[in-house]
Amino acid sequence: MTTPTIPTRHGANLDKAQRITRPFLRFIKAREHAYPTAHQWQKLGHHLLQGDPSADALALWIQSKDSGTRYKTFEQVLLDPSPSLDELPQPLQDFFKSVSIRPRWVDWQRVERGIEASALSGRTGMRVLRDLGLMSGYQASGINKTLIMTGALERGASRRVAETTKWWMDCTTPGALNPGQKGHNTTLRVRLIHAMVRQQLQKRPDWDTKAWGLPINQLDMQATYLAFSVLFLFGQKILGTQLTQQESEDIMHLWRYIGWLMGVDESLLCESEQSGRIALYQNLLSQATADESSKQLGRALMDEPLHHYYSKYPRITGHWNKQVHLSIVRIFVGRQGMADLGLPTWVLPWYPILFAPLNAAWCLLNRCLPGGKTRLQQAGRKVQQKQLETMFGEDSPTIKKEKLAAE
Numbered sequence: 001m002t003t004p005t006i007p008t009r010h011g012a013n014l015d016k017a018q019r020i021t022r023p024f025l026r027f028i029k030a031r032e033h034a035y036p037t038a039h040q041w042q043k044l045g046h047h048l049l050q051g052d053p054s055a056d057a058l059a060l061w062i063q064s065k066d067s068g069t070r071y072k073t074f075e076q077v078l079l080d081p082s083p084s085l086d087e088l089p090q091p092l093q094d095f096f097k098s099v100s101i102r103p104r105w106v107d108w109q110r111v112e113r114g115i116e117a118s119a120l121s122g123r124t125g126m127r128v129l130r131d132l133g134l135m136s137g138y139q140a141s142g143i144n145k146t147l148i149m150t151g152a153l154e155r156g157a158s159r160r161v162a163e164t165t166k167w168w169m170d171c172t173t174p175g176a177l178n179p180g181q182k183g184h185n186t187t188l189r190v191r192l193i194h195a196m197v198r199q200q201l202q203k204r205p206d207w208d209t210k211a212w213g214l215p216i217n218q219l220d221m222q223a224t225y226l227a228f229s230v231l232f233l234f235g236q237k238i239l240g241t242q243l244t245q246q247e248s249e250d251i252m253h254l255w256r257y258i259g260w261l262m263g264v265d266e267s268l269l270c271e272s273e274q275s276g277r278i279a280l281y282q283n284l285l286s287q288a289t290a291d292e293s294s295k296q297l298g299r300a301l302m303d304e305p306l307h308h309y310y311s312k313y314p315r316i317t318g319h320w321n322k323q324v325h326l327s328i329v330r331i332f333v334g335r336q337g338m339a340d341l342g343l344p345t346w347v348l349p350w351y352p353i354l355f356a357p358l359n360a361a362w363c364l365l366n367r368c369l370p371g372g373k374t375r376l377q378q379a380g381r382k383v384q385q386k387q388l389e390t391m392f393g394e395d396s397p398t399i400k401k402e403k404l405a406a407e
Contacts, residue, residue: 006045007213009142013289020139020337021284027234028277036282044286047222048213051198052191052263054098059195061091074192078185099188099261100179105271106257111177114254117247118172120373121236122380124359126387128235129168130161130301131328133227138297139333139340140287143223146215148293149204150197157300158307162391168228169388171258187261194221194263222259222268223283229255230276238331239352240359242367248273295342302326302343309393327351 011017028034036044062070077088077096085093085100118125138144152160167186170176176183194216201207201215213219233248243251249272256269270276305321308314330338331349338345366372 004046004049005210006042007048007209008211009213009288010045010048010286011041014285016289017285017287020289021281024277024281024284028281029274030278034278034281036285040282041286044219044282047219047265047268048217048286049209050218050265051214051216052195052218052221054095055191055195055263056198058091058095059192059199061089062192063196063199078188079180102257103260103266107253110250110253111257112174113247114250114252115172115174115177116377117243117251118254119377119381119384120243120247120363121232121241122376122383123387124239124241125232125236125380126165126168126384127325127328128232128239129165129228131325132231132235132332134161134164135298135301135325135329135341136333136337137223137227138294138301139290139337140223140284141291141293142212142288143220144291144293144297145212146197146201146220147297149201149207149215152297156307157297157304158391161301161304162388165388165391169384172254177257177261184261187258191261191263218265218268219283219286221262221264222279223287225255225259225262225264225269226276226280226283228258229270230273230280233273234277235332238356239328240356240363242360242363252276290340294340298341298343308390310390323347324351 025031025034058074062074073089074092077085077092085096088096121128167190170186171183173183175181177187178184198215202209207215229252233243233251236243252270252273256271259269260266268279270279302322302325305325306318308318308321310317326343326347327350329341329343330347331352333341335345338347363376366376
């Protein structure tokens with residue numbers, strides 16, 4: 001049996017990737033384990049060719065015949081899980097059986113504690129997800145291929161950020177990851193949409209599998225999962241949010257479970273923050289570095305705050321938030337990263353420098369006072385919900401399926 005050839009994007013810009021990720025090594029304790037062995041490097045490359053078998057089979061079944069009706073059947077099972085899955089068509093059976101039994105490693109108390117800890121970050125957490133997770137992630141040009149070819153620019157950065165934020169909010173609502181609840185359901189919807197996109201792009205004559213691997217492959221899915229866990233925690237600490245070691249590990253456990261629900265291979269999921277940092281470092285070494293698509297997506301996201309629905313002084317508030325975001329991006333990616341993303345290189349990291357000490361003092365003060373942690377969680381969640389409302393305005397805060405069920 002012939003071994004599939006690893007896509008050429010794997011480690012294509014290794015020297016530059018090593019320079020970009022070198023500062024991150026300071027935060028890895030076991031540096032001797034950080035750089036991948038030859039076997040690990042080979043496995044990383046092969047993950048570029050791996051999809052999500054049960055979701056892919058379900059997407060193929062839905063899109064092969066009477067897709068509208070079949071998608072409605074998927075929604076019915078999602079909203080009201082049937083106790084008799086054996087009566088369903090085989091692709092639906094296989095998909096829902098694969099997510100109906102939690103892995104043995106899932107500790108539900110830790111999942112719920114991770115959800116509570118996510119609220120502590122307030123608006124800062126949402127800024128980190130946008131500026132470190134999303135914006136800096138555009139430097140990985142291999143992942144950008146899917147975004148560009150599915151029309152991410154045409155649909156607008158504002159909608160994409162809003163829908164991603166909506167999904168994150170759904171997942172970090174207490175109790176929402178139980179079957180039939182919004183976090184669980186939204187995650188499985190997004191997983192199916194990814195499978196549909198994967199199939200649609202593979203059919204296109206301009207999709208180059210030998211160069212890029214599969215669309216939304218396992219390695220790229222791992223990078224996304226690690227952005228919501230490892231980078232989320234890393235950015236919080238840089239911006240002054242005080243989290244205990246237990247809270248950090250609970251957030252890692254939460255996203256290990258969400259990653260599993262999303263279809264990330266269990267071998268790519270991480271048990272701890274330190275193992276997550278090593279996995280992220282190795283993943284980033286594999287990723288192709290910035291190209292013109294990075295600039296296209298970066299510039300579009302730069303202006304995204306100008307399109308929010310602010311209740312007061314929308315023009316001034318929009319431009320203020322734009323500068324705040326640029327300043328946060330600057331501290332994470334440096335001057336060269338700003339250039340690679342098509343962003344103004346003259347921007348200085350003024351906001352993190354001013355904000356981080358104040359944020360740290362505020363967090364510590366509240367944690368020293370009776371009931372302070374609960375107040376931080378309640379205030380943080382309220383601010384996060386308000387931020388979501390400014391993104392959607394009067395529109396319904398839901399994730400649109402872009403008529404995928406009918407395509």
